[in-house]
Amino acid sequence: MKKRAIICLLLAMVSGVTACTNSSPSSVSNSTSNPDGKKSTLVVFEADSLMVPFAQIQKEFEQANPDINVEMQAHGSIQVIRQVTELGQDVDVVAVADDSLIPMLMYQTKMPDGQPYANWDIMPATNQLVLAYSSTSKYADEINANNWYQIISRPDVRLGFTDPRMDSVGYRTLMTLKLAESYYGADNILDDTVGKYFSMPITANEEDGVSTIHVPELLEPTADHMVLRGAQMELLALLQSGDVDYTIDYKSTVIQDGLSYIELPSEINLGDSNFAQNYQTVVVKLDYQRFATVNPIFGGLPIVYGMTIANNSKNKDAAIKFIQFVLGPEGQRIFNDCNQPELIPPQCDNISALPDSLKPLFH
């Protein structure tokens, strides 16, 4: 019995070691031409809100490209990029929920050889913010498109809020709440829903018609009203368990999770490019030096997703195939099935820097 257990253990170890030695060359060299039939690995880091469509894309992409093994990881958008630029993770494709993060954090950050981490930005998708809730949320029978901001201001309502220092939903929520003030002609929506519930409050000041929202260095909730989390995904679980009553989130993920929601007006939901000028009247600023080289200011813009290939990618050929797949008919069908709105046609900020095989996608 004992002997058999030890033999099993040793066998497992040996097979583990051989598996490691087999797979490591593929992740190091990643030759896309596979004369020996070995799979190459493609590493994709995506925003949390893309998790559902990207899981399906992964499945179909691997079926269509049996020589490529896709490894995916989802994080808040800011974290997706920091995994590449600060932690030195080997990532091939980066896909984030805010296209402006790629120029802000990847063009301006240099790799050890002095080159930027990326120099083009493809925009494949859009989204809009809605107010998510469940049937057991407090005042669920009362809430509607006209009174939602009053209800989420009530101290006995538990409002889920994502840390704006980590996740794009967080700073976009602040923008929507600020925009709601002028839209509804109510002065203190930002303060009453979120701002005053922290030991160092989130405040806003107005200058030349632009409201700047200041996020302090320390975010510590002071009342049960405020349920803060580092990632929006965790809030959706709390919403389903009844421990959060409402949270502002992307429409696509709310639908994917089967939650109830209230549509917010186009003027404030950051989802309609016709109101881009209106969105520009708000800006979110982190009140401390957050990144070594970059001081980020998040401008009010229509929600557009961004996607790029990191310049230190070790498997550029597979990465290009992946982006072609996402922008191609299969990717678009999957986006549609997952209620993830596409940007039609997809855009690119720097076509001349694109790999040649991606250029034809942008005329």
Place this chain on the structure above:
Amino acid sequence: MAVIPRIARAARSYLVRRRLLVVFSVLSLLIILFVFIPLAKIVFLSDKVALWQALLDPTVMKSILLTLYAALITAGIGFILGIPLAYILARNTFPLKGMVEGLIDLPIVVPHTAVGIALLFVFGRNFLLGKWFNSVGVHFVDSLAGIIIAMLFVSVPFLINSAKDGFRKVDVRMENVARTLGASPWQVFHRVTFPLAWRSIMAGTLMMWARGISEFGAVVILAYYPMVTSTLIYERFESYGLTQAIPVAAILVIICAFIFIGFRFILQRDKKRD
């Protein structure tokens, strides 16, 4: 002149005689270094100024104290609820015993984010236990109670398994002798079994406490605030970067090192005294 070959021969024969010890020592050294080097790197490579700042940062100290305290309460609850089960498992056979033992091991293997969500779906306000606790004013989201149930779930197997082994090692004949001398079952447990199994129980409690201190995945789902140290390290890392996260980790490592080495020392000393 023949000194050097003689020494070499002596050394060789020593190595041959103690071959087992030599091989085992080399392997042991490898695993010790594997554990030691990363921890030492956290402590010694973190910027001295940042380390000092973190030490003086009230948020850091508050969080470390909260973590030690919450894990201690957790270990106390585990002690009260886990020891009876450990005793039953060690002394009795009953149908499905194997299943119970397997079930107790499960928290070690289930991914901790899944544990957090599972607990949320039992202790959340929409669910049975959560509803009941809510009616008496206890809730588990962003509260000490949430931290404790998360820690309890992932750490209690360590105590139960260790105490079970301890009880098994106690000779049943000793218990029988005590019974024939007129001790009641409670007296036997209290005066004979428990003291004899004490060292395993203490080691298990210590492991449980330690496991509680280190828990992150399950805690962060239930309680982002009040912030335990693992969450604080995560938050510092996510919002400021590695340079701010490492000193906090270093302080936790140093404090835990003192506590655990101290406990081992005490247990060892007691052993000598026995």
